[in-house]
Amino acid sequence: MDTYDQRGARGVSLAGDAALAWFARGQCDAFPQTLPLRLHADYSHVHGFLITRIWHTPVRLDLVADPVPDDRLTVIVPVSGVRVLTTQKGRFEIAPGQVVLSRRRQMLSLETSAPSSMITLATDAARLPGLRGIDALMDTTLTADSGLVSVLVSAVNATLKAPQETESNAFAPWRRSLEYMLTAVIDSTLDECSNPLDQPTTSILERALRAIDDRAHDPAFGVAALCEDLHVSSTSLHRAFKNVEMSPGVYLRNVRTGLAVDVLTRQGSPITESMLRMVAPGVGFGTSRSLRRALQANEEGRRLISGTGQHREDGKEALEAHPGSS
Numbered sequence: 001m002d003t004y005d006q007r008g009a010r011g012v013s014l015a016g017d018a019a020l021a022w023f024a025r026g027q028c029d030a031f032p033q034t035l036p037l038r039l040h041a042d043y044s045h046v047h048g049f050l051i052t053r054i055w056h057t058p059v060r061l062d063l064v065a066d067p068v069p070d071d072r073l074t075v076i077v078p079v080s081g082v083r084v085l086t087t088q089k090g091r092f093e094i095a096p097g098q099v100v101l102s103r104r105r106q107m108l109s110l111e112t113s114a115p116s117s118m119i120t121l122a123t124d125a126a127r128l129p130g131l132r133g134i135d136a137l138m139d140t141t142l143t144a145d146s147g148l149v150s151v152l153v154s155a156v157n158a159t160l161k162a163p164q165e166t167e168s169n170a171f172a173p174w175r176r177s178l179e180y181m182l183t184a185v186i187d188s189t190l191d192e193c194s195n196p197l198d199q200p201t202t203s204i205l206e207r208a209l210r211a212i213d214d215r216a217h218d219p220a221f222g223v224a225a226l227c228e229d230l231h232v233s234s235t236s237l238h239r240a241f242k243n244v245e246m247s248p249g250v251y252l253r254n255v256r257t258g259l260a261v262d263v264l265t266r267q268g269s270p271i272t273e274s275m276l277r278m279v280a281p282g283v284g285f286g287t288s289r290s291l292r293r294a295l296q297a298n299e300e301g302r303r304l305i306s307g308t309g310q311h312r313e314d315g316k317e318a319l320e321a322h323p324g325s326s
Contacts, residue, residue, distance in 0.1 A: 010160065012041040023061060033058035033113065042160040048072065048124060049175050053160050055080075055117040061110045073125040073134075075182060076100045079153060081116025082233045085109070089139040095231035097149065098141050099185060101134070113233070119156045121182055123175075128183045142189035152181045204232055204240040208248065216255040219286045223248050256284035257294040257301060264304050271305050 014022050016036040023030040023039075030037060034057055043052040050072075076085065082095045086108040094100050125134060155178060211229050215221040226248060227234055241248050260283040264271055267279075276288035285291040295301030 010042050012039070012043075014039055019056075027064050029062045029064055031060040031062070033060070044160060046171070046175075048122075049179075050120070050122040051156055051159065051178070052120045053079075053117070053156060054119075055115065056112075057115050058112050060112075063108060063110075072103065072122045073128070074102050074120060074122040075186070076102070076110075077119045077121075077149060077153060077185075079117040079119060081112055081114050081118075082231070082236070083116060083118070084111045086111075087139040092139070092141045093232065093236055094141050095233075097143060097146060097231050099144050099149070099189065100139070100141060101137050101186065102139050113235075119153060121156070121178070123179055123182070127179055128186065134186070137186065137189060142186075144185045145188035148181070148185045148188050152178075152185050155181055204230065204236060205243055208237060208240060209251075212248075212252050212255055216252060216259060216284050217282060219281055219284050221252075221284065223252070226252075252284075253294055254298075257298045259283040260285070260291055260295065261298065261300050261304065 012022065015038045019037045019039045020030050020032075022041070037057055037059055039054060039056040041052060041054040041056075043050070043054075045051075076083075076094065077099050078094050078096045080096060082093060085092045085094055085100055085102075087102055088108070092100060128134075159174070159178065207230055208226060211226055215225075215229075223234065223237070227237055230237070232240075237248055241251065244251060246254075260279060263279050263283060264275070267275060273288065276291055280286070280288045280291040283291070285294065292305065295305050
């Protein structure tokens with residue numbers, strides 16, 4: 001990191017070999033997942049205090065040995081996208097709303113599978129006042145207070161947009177103010193929210209099941225919305241659901257079918273087409289046709305609708321005679 005220009009730069013926009021070289025200057029070997037590798041960055045590195053803001057296309061960054069050991073505390077704050085960080089303790093998935101604390105010499109790689117942006121800050125941990133139990137927080141995924149994270153991100157963005165006179169009397173209090181904000185973010189983290197990838201499925205699965213229970217009745221809620229709510233990638237979500245031996249989409253449909261069976265059972269028989277149209281939106285199905293298909297795939301649901309072909313409703317054939325109705 002010490003090879004960076006000590007005054008930093010604004011509006012760096014590079015692609016291809018130039019982007020690879022930029023990462024190499026920061027002691028990183030870059031392995032793009034899509035070509036060409038592109039990045040946009042702003043950074044400042046003054047008197048051992050580093051702040052960066054960077055957007056880049058999918059890439060794996062392997063950190064190489066620093067010729068001068070760097071024990072500064074580095075804080076990674078994702079702004080968009082999901083990352084996998086590998087350290088000496090294991091592999092950790094980090095998403096917006098989370099932070100990771102590490103010492104650079106303990107980092108091994110940082111990988112993204114989609115265009116992503118983040119800010120990083122690095123400084124001497126001794127300059128961060130009053131931190132409690134910082135060693136226990138290192139190299140894990142931590143959830144910080146969202147308001148404090150937002151303030152820190154805004155402050156870094158504003159700082160990197162503004163001209164800096166590093167030799168002026170204002171530089172020291174400017175640096176100190178950011179370090180106090182950083183301290184507040186770290187102090188707000190909850191170490192029980194750590195999420196190492198070698199055992200992530202329980203926490204992700206539990207949160208997913210709770211979210212599905214809360215929102216299954218909403219027809220607009222799907223797997224994509226679930227990933228967004230949990231700040232996880234689709235791959236991580238599907239990996240977590242291996243424990244229940246079904247996909248998130250199938251589980252969500254089963255929950256909705258269970259809701260429908262409960263409602264229809266209370267309605268009594270016969271189950272009419274208009275009844276299905278009335279019930280479907282309230283239990284998460286967009287149409288009566290999709291509700292009917294789900295019920296037919298469920299043993300109790302089949303029992304409920306088994307008689308729908310033997311009656312008429314409002315002069316029309318019942319559901320079995322009009323399978324395409326919605």
